[in-house]
Amino acid sequence: MTTSKVSKPRRVTAKQVAKAAGVSRSAVSRAFTPGSPLDEDKKKKILQVSEQLGYRPNALAAGLQSTGRSNLVAIVTGDLVNHYDSEILAKLMQGLHGMGKWPVVLGGSSETTEAEILEVLAYPLDALILRGGSVDESVAIHCAKLNIPLIVSGRVMQADRVDCVCCDNARGADLAVAQLINHGKTRLAYLGGQEHLSSDQERMAGFENALARAGLKPAIIEHSDYSYEGGYRSITRILNGNGSVDGLFCANDAMALGALTAARQEFGLNIPTDLSVVGFDDIAIAQWPSIQLSTVRNDMDQTVSEILRLLSERLDQPAKPGETVFITPEFVSRGTH
Amino acid sequence: MTTSKVSKPRRVTAKQVAKAAGVSRSAVSRAFTPGSPLDEDKKKKILQVSEQLGYRPNALAAGLQSTGRSNLVAIVTGDLVNHYDSEILAKLMQGLHGMGKWPVVLGGSSETTEAEILEVLAYPLDALILRGGSVDESVAIHCAKLNIPLIVSGRVMQADRVDCVCCDNARGADLAVAQLINHGKTRLAYLGGQEHLSSDQERMAGFENALARAGLKPAIIEHSDYSYEGGYRSITRILNGNGSVDGLFCANDAMALGALTAARQEFGLNIPTDLSVVGFDDIAIAQWPSIQLSTVRNDMDQTVSEILRLLSERLDQPAKPGETVFITPEFVSRGTH
DNA sequence: AAATATAGTGAACACGTGTTCACCTAACGG
DNA sequence: CCGTTAGGTGAACACGTGTTCACTATATTT
Numbered sequence: 001m002t003t004s005k006v007s008k009p010r011r012v013t014a015k016q017v018a019k020a021a022g023v024s025r026s027a028v029s030r031a032f033t034p035g036s037p038l039d040e041d042k043k044k045k046i047l048q049v050s051e052q053l054g055y056r057p058n059a060l061a062a063g064l065q066s067t068g069r070s071n072l073v074a075i076v077t078g079d080l081v082n083h084y085d086s087e088i089l090a091k092l093m094q095g096l097h098g099m100g101k102w103p104v105v106l107g108g109s110s111e112t113t114e115a116e117i118l119e120v121l122a123y124p125l126d127a128l129i130l131r132g133g134s135v136d137e138s139v140a141i142h143c144a145k146l147n148i149p150l151i152v153s154g155r156v157m158q159a160d161r162v163d164c165v166c167c168d169n170a171r172g173a174d175l176a177v178a179q180l181i182n183h184g185k186t187r188l189a190y191l192g193g194q195e196h197l198s199s200d201q202e203r204m205a206g207f208e209n210a211l212a213r214a215g216l217k218p219a220i221i222e223h224s225d226y227s228y229e230g231g232y233r234s235i236t237r238i239l240n241g242n243g244s245v246d247g248l249f250c251a252n253d254a255m256a257l258g259a260l261t262a263a264r265q266e267f268g269l270n271i272p273t274d275l276s277v278v279g280f281d282d283i284a285i286a287q288w289p290s291i292q293l294s295t296v297r298n299d300m301d302q303t304v305s306e307i308l309r310l311l312s313e314r315l316d317q318p319a320k321p322g323e324t325v326f327i328t329p330e331f332v333s334r335g336t337h
Numbered sequence: 338m339t340t341s342k343v344s345k346p347r348r349v350t351a352k353q354v355a356k357a358a359g360v361s362r363s364a365v366s367r368a369f370t371p372g373s374p375l376d377e378d379k380k381k382k383i384l385q386v387s388e389q390l391g392y393r394p395n396a397l398a399a400g401l402q403s404t405g406r407s408n409l410v411a412i413v414t415g416d417l418v419n420h421y422d423s424e425i426l427a428k429l430m431q432g433l434h435g436m437g438k439w440p441v442v443l444g445g446s447s448e449t450t451e452a453e454i455l456e457v458l459a460y461p462l463d464a465l466i467l468r469g470g471s472v473d474e475s476v477a478i479h480c481a482k483l484n485i486p487l488i489v490s491g492r493v494m495q496a497d498r499v500d501c502v503c504c505d506n507a508r509g510a511d512l513a514v515a516q517l518i519n520h521g522k523t524r525l526a527y528l529g530g531q532e533h534l535s536s537d538q539e540r541m542a543g544f545e546n547a548l549a550r551a552g553l554k555p556a557i558i559e560h561s562d563y564s565y566e567g568g569y570r571s572i573t574r575i576l577n578g579n580g581s582v583d584g585l586f587c588a589n590d591a592m593a594l595g596a597l598t599a600a601r602q603e604f605g606l607n608i609p610t611d612l613s614v615v616g617f618d619d620i621a622i623a624q625w626p627s628i629q630l631s632t633v634r635n636d637m638d639q640t641v642s643e644i645l646r647l648l649s650e651r652l653d654q655p656a657k658p659g660e661t662v663f664i665t666p667e668f669v670s671r672g673t674h
Numbered sequence: 675a676a677a678t679a680t681a682g683t684g685a686a687c688a689c690g691t692g693t694t695c696a697c698c699t700a701a702c703g704g
Numbered sequence: 705c706c707g708t709t710a711g712g713t714g715a716a717c718a719c720g721t722g723t724t725c726a727c728t729a730t731a732t733t734t
Contacts, residue, residue, distance in 0.1 A: 062691050398720035403688070
């Protein structure tokens with residue numbers, strides 16, 4: 001006994017509509033192409049028959065045309081559990097839809113492999129949007145060979161015709177350190193994400209430089225994984241250690257939230273009296289009344305609108321030189337510092 | 338001065354590779370089709386030239402074949418701000434990738450219009466996955482006409498060959514009410530989401546039935562929008578009102594979190610002594626140590642794996658009758674009831 | 675040595691579109 | 705009445721693939 005694998009039923013084609021309506025296939029195509037010369041009555045008839053048969057022009061076949069685009073844009077997103085990527089993905093998808101593009105989404109959990117990206121490049125994408133920094137730069141080479149525009153967000157990539165939108169991480173770290181010092185904190189710790197990500201590297205370097213300019217040294221530098229649970233574990237390790245700490249700068253909000261909770265519940269600390277905590281990103285949860293996390297805003301609306309602008313310009317002028325836009329962060333003062 | 342609209346650069350084709358490698362175009366196609374008869378040396382040569390020119394077979398053109406599929410699967414997701422949809426989307430995308438499918442994602446913010454879905458149906462999708470209940474049932478008719486398999490999750494849809502995966506909402510409400518009553522609460526309120534969603538209707542009906550069986554009447558029934566802020570505002574209205582309430586059943590976790598915060602901060606209530614709060618879904622935040630929300634688990638792993646199973650079976654047997662799977666919810670006892 | 679099987683090959687077809695091209699008809703102006 | 709213009713029309717082509725179909729050259733069996 002074998003499973004009878006039924007042949008895939010196919011969708012109605014323009015040819016079938018033409019036959020049913022008693023017109024040529026060309027006429028059917030014209031009926032769906034605004035501005036094409038076609039008798040009004042005939043057009044009405046064709047649309048009616050199409051409606052009845054359930055015909056819709058196949059967008060893929062249309063995109064095969066020399067003039068046509070696929071209108072597909074791939075988005076490689078970071079881990080959706082971190083909330084920041086989740087929120088920015090939603091805004092980005094909405095914006096793309098406004099441009100008539102459809103997002104093919106990759107990633108969203110742990111690491112996205114380069115192989116996965118290479119697979120999706122088999123499609124004639126209008127563009128590839130790379131969010132986050134966990135992917136090798138060789139992707140740029142492949143995109144270039146395939147003439148697929150590449151837009152990178154969350155890191156800077158030096159390559160021809162590659163556009164970048166990135167937060168000024170050094171400045172963000174400056175702001176955080178300055179605020180902590182202003183509040184009288186001197187024994188400052190840094191809690192980072194995955195060390196190989198440029199966002200972590202830049203925020204850490206910014207932290208160290210800002211401290212140095214103030215004549216201070218880092219109390220401790222710890223690394224985690226940008227997650228709530230990671231932040232919870234890391235602050236536990238830090239507070240169980242020897243050195244004393246009175247200020248904590250976290251490389252993203254999710255870790256800051258975990259750290260906040262552990263410091264209060266596991267160690268009974270008062271925030272911000274005993275310990276100041278500052279996050280990075282300003283996700284929606286940070287402004288919940290029960291949370292009120294002080295943080296560095298990594299503006300999502302600005303980021304998305306810059307990505308969309310660069311995409312639009314790139315589609316118009318495929319050969320123009322690459323552009324790098326820095327988003328200026330802003331300190332959001334709430335209750336934890 | 339006009340913007341010079343450069344002609345879109347095209348990607349390398351099999352024809353160009355064939356010319357460069359001195360072979361026929363057929364040979365190039367065979368080089369990328371495992372199992373095709375082709376001289377080993379020639380294959381190596383072709384792959385080398387392809388690598389050099391940056392050639393990759395165009396997946397869309399391949400999908401045009403009578404035998405081929407596009408490997409694109411559209412996902413219509415609910416509002417990503419509610420966290421539940423965000424988490425399930427991540428799992429779903431990962432699962433689809435495991436099946437060799439690529440997700441084209443729609444929605445993610447406020448309401449997804451039917452028009453938007455009709456637009457994406459222009460693509461020859463392998464399937465359409467509809468999450469959440471804010472879309473008209475006529476979508477099923479369009480999918481049927483286009484021979485695009487439809488899988489619905491989060492609601493039940495009665496239509497030929499449509500598969501559904503849905504939580505047993507009545508049972509979930511039963512569990513919540515039983516727990517609240519067990520803890521001595523008798524003046525129970527229901528806080529729902531958008532009233533036109535079947536998830537809200539079923540959870541509310543379940544709430545009312547369970548109360549009736551216990552010989553109780555609802556203290557109050559309030560509706561909001563499934564968001565944190567909405568929950569915050571609604572509980573404020575409820576507690577400012579006349580009737581007294583000692584137990585609150587929320588139709589999702591996001592609203593429960595908002596309600597929890599407002600009850601504590603705005604009204605100084607002790608949870609669960611003064612007021613019990615029970616959510617629905619069991620999102621990741623619900624188990625944060627600082628939250629510990631009692632809730633009804635709407636199991637995401639089960640839901641996703643059922644969706645994937647139904648999809649897989651549907652692709653094998655396009656004409657088999659539609660199947661509806663109910664996910665059995667489970668009460669998760671934490672600190673808020 | 676003859677007959678047969680096997681691996682390899684390129685031309686041709688099919689997939690479903692949008693668009694160009696040549697052609698036809700009818701309307702219009704002189 | 706003729707010349708021009710305009711709108712409408714279907715055949716044919718192009719897009720980039722995978723696959724079938726004859727056909728050849730080599731290897732294997734009788």
